[in-house]
Structure formats: C-alpha cells, structure tokens
Amino acid sequence: DAMVIQNPRYQVTQFGKPVTLSCSQTLNHNVMYWYQQKSSQAPKLLFHYYDKDFNNEADTPDNFQSRRPNTSFCFLDIRSPGLGDAAMYLCATSLESAGYSNQPQHFGDGTRLSIL
Amino acid sequence: AQKVTQAQTEISVVEKEDVTLDCVYETRDTTYYLFWYKQPPSGELVFLIRRNSFDEQNEISGRYSWNFQKSTSSFNFTITASQVVDSAVYFCALSRMDSNYQLIWGAGTKLIIKP
Numbered sequence: 001d002a003m004v005i006q007n008p009r010y011q012v013t014q015f016g017k018p019v020t021l022s023c024s025q026t027l028n029h030n031v032m033y034w035y036q037q038k039s040s041q042a043p044k045l046l047f048h049y050y051d052k053d054f055n056n057e058a059d060t061p062d063n064f065q066s067r068r069p070n071t072s073f074c075f076l077d078i079r080s081p082g083l084g085d086a087a088m089y090l091c092a093t094s095l096e097s098a099g100y101s102n103q104p105q106h107f108g109d110g111t112r113l114s115i116l
Numbered sequence: 117a118q119k120v121t122q123a124q125t126e127i128s129v130v131e132k133e134d135v136t137l138d139c140v141y142e143t144r145d146t147t148y149y150l151f152w153y154k155q156p157p158s159g160e161l162v163f164l165i166r167r168n169s170f171d172e173q174n175e176i177s178g179r180y181s182w183n184f185q186k187s188t189s190s191f192n193f194t195i196t197a198s199q200v201v202d203s204a205v206y207f208c209a210l211s212r213m214d215s216n217y218q219l220i221w222g223a224g225t226k227l228i229i230k231p
Contacts, residue, residue, distance in 0.1 A: 031217060042207055042221035043161070055217065088159060101217040102149045102168070107161040 003027050006091050006108035013081055014116050021076040021111045023091030032074040033105065034066060035090040043090055049074060050096070078113075086115045118143045120210050122222035129198055130230050137193045137225045139208030145169075149211040150191045151219070152182065156204040164206075167191060195227075203229045 004025045013019040023032065030051050035043035047056045049068045063085070065077040078085055089112075092105040119142040129135045141150065152164040165175060167184050175182045179196045195202055208222040 033217070040224075040226075042224055045218050048217050050217070057218070090161065092161070096217065100213045101211045101219055102166075104151065104163040104166055105161075105219075106163065107153075109158070109160045112159070 004091060004093055004106050004108040006089075006111050008111060009109060010112050010114070012114045012116060015083065016080045019078050019081055019113065021078075021089050021091075021113070023074045023076070023108055024072050025074075025091075025093045025106075026072070027093055027095070027106060028071060029093035029095045029106070030071070031094045031096045031101075032068060033092040033094075034064075034074070034076045035092065036085075037088045037090055037110075046076070081113070081115050083115050086113055088112050118145075118210065118212055118220050120208050120220050120222035122206075122208055122225050124225045125223070126226040126228065128228040128230060131200055132197050134194060134196050135198050135227065137195075137206050137208075137227065139191045139193065139222060141189050141191065141208070141210050141220075143189075143210060143212075145213045147213060150184070151209040151211075152191075152193050153207045153209065154204045155207065155224070161207070164193075198227075198229045200229050200231055203227060 007022050033048040034046045037043045045057050046060045047066050063079050067075045088110045090110045091108045094103045094105045121140045148169045150167045154162045172184050181194045183192045205224045205226045207224045209219040
C-alpha cells in the first residue's frame with residue numbers, strides 16, 4: 001500500500017534527450033514537491049505545487065519543468081538533460097494549511113536518473 | 117541566517133551500542149518546526165519526528181528518543197541498543213515560515229551499525 005509512487009525506479013537517458021519522471025499519490029495531499037538529491041548530499045528542492053499553484057525555486061534551472069494535471073499526479077520534465085543532472089529525484093507530498101511547511105513530508109522511493 | 121548543522125558526517129558503532137546524532141539549528145523565527153528523516157540505503161526518505169518550537173518535551177518512541185533544547189538550539193536524536201537496520205543517513209530539517217514550503221536541511225549523518 002505505497003502512498004507516494006514514483007516511476008520508473010531507474011531511468012537512463014541520453015545526453016540532451018528529454019525525459020519525464022512521474023509521481024502519484026493516494027494520500028490526497030495538497031502539496032507535492034520535487035527534490036533533486038546527489039550523492040552524499042541533502043535533498044534540494046526544485047519546485048512544489050500547492051494545489052494547482054506552481055512554485056519554482058529561484059535556483060532551479062530552466063531545463064526543469066513540472067506538471068500537475070490533478071491532485072494525484074505530478075511530473076518532472078527535464079528538457080535537455082546534461083551530465084550534471086544525473087541524480088536521485090524524489091517526489092514528496094504533505095497536507096499543509098499554514099502557509100509554510102510544518103507537516104511531515106511523505107516521500108516516494110525516488111527515481112535514479114543516469115545520463116549517457 | 118537560518119541554518120541546520122549536523123556536524124557528524126559519519127558515525128560507526130557496534131550493534132547494541134547507544135548512539136546520539138547531533139542537530140544544531142539557527143533561526144530568527146519564533147515559531148518553527150524541526151524534523152528528523154531517515155534515508156536507508158534503498159533511498160526513500162522516511163519521516164521520523166516533528167517537533168514545534170513551543171514543545172520542548174523530550175520524545176521517546178521505542179529505541180528512539182529526541183532531546184529538544186531551545187537554550188542551545190539543538191534537537192538531538194538518540195538510538196538506544198542500535199541494530200544493523202538502523203544503518204542509514206539521518207537528516208535533520210527546519211521549516212522556514214518565510215520560505216513558502218522550503219525546508220532547511222542539514223547535511224546528514226551517515227550512521228553505520230556494525231554487527
């Protein structure tokens with residue numbers, strides 16, 4: 001009964017070839033997050049959705065886009081992956097109402113992206 | 117500046133030993149939340165605990181306990197009678213009221229429990 005599901009678990013793409021990572025949730029949480037995590041580092045927030053409102057972090061490259069077609073699904077699109085984009089991508093959800101993150105985030109298992 | 121420091125990059129202990137992971141934070145906010153997450157080798161981040169700034173009670177959950185001290189801006193995590201399954205990277209994180217849902221993460225402490 002996984003609650004935040006990420007597909008695929010491993011993704012290999014070629015340099016410059018667009019790739020989409022997906023995330024779905026059964027928790028009905030209003031906030032969904034995408035994080036990038038490189039080896040031996042903390043997760044780095046790329047963007048989040050509060051319901052349908054998209055919020056991009058200031059230092060997220062333009063190469064990264066996201067879509068949230070409904071409450072349950074969220075996608076991360078990398079338009080032209082470079083070697084530096086190889087990382088673990090983590091999707092998370094939370095149920096928030098305070099205007100800032102004060103609730104636990106529930107994470108998926110992550111998608112490990114490799115760039116050839 | 118708002119910051120979370122986990123000074124211990126890696127800790128290695130033998131099974132059944134007690135171990136404490138340190139977390140020191142800096143914030144200007146009077147209301148804030150602190151979190152601990154566990155990341156086992158499989159990769160998923162698992163929520164362990166949330167503590168708000170107005171609740172300084174220590175918390176115990178089985179072999180896990182947390183010591184929150186505002187006077188020293190610390191939120192330390194102790195595992196009693198450690199087990200091999202406790203081997204993971206542990207992250208401490210701080211909520212930011214001005215940040216629109218961004219957490220401030222510590223660098224993580226890699227805990228290795230040897231059998």
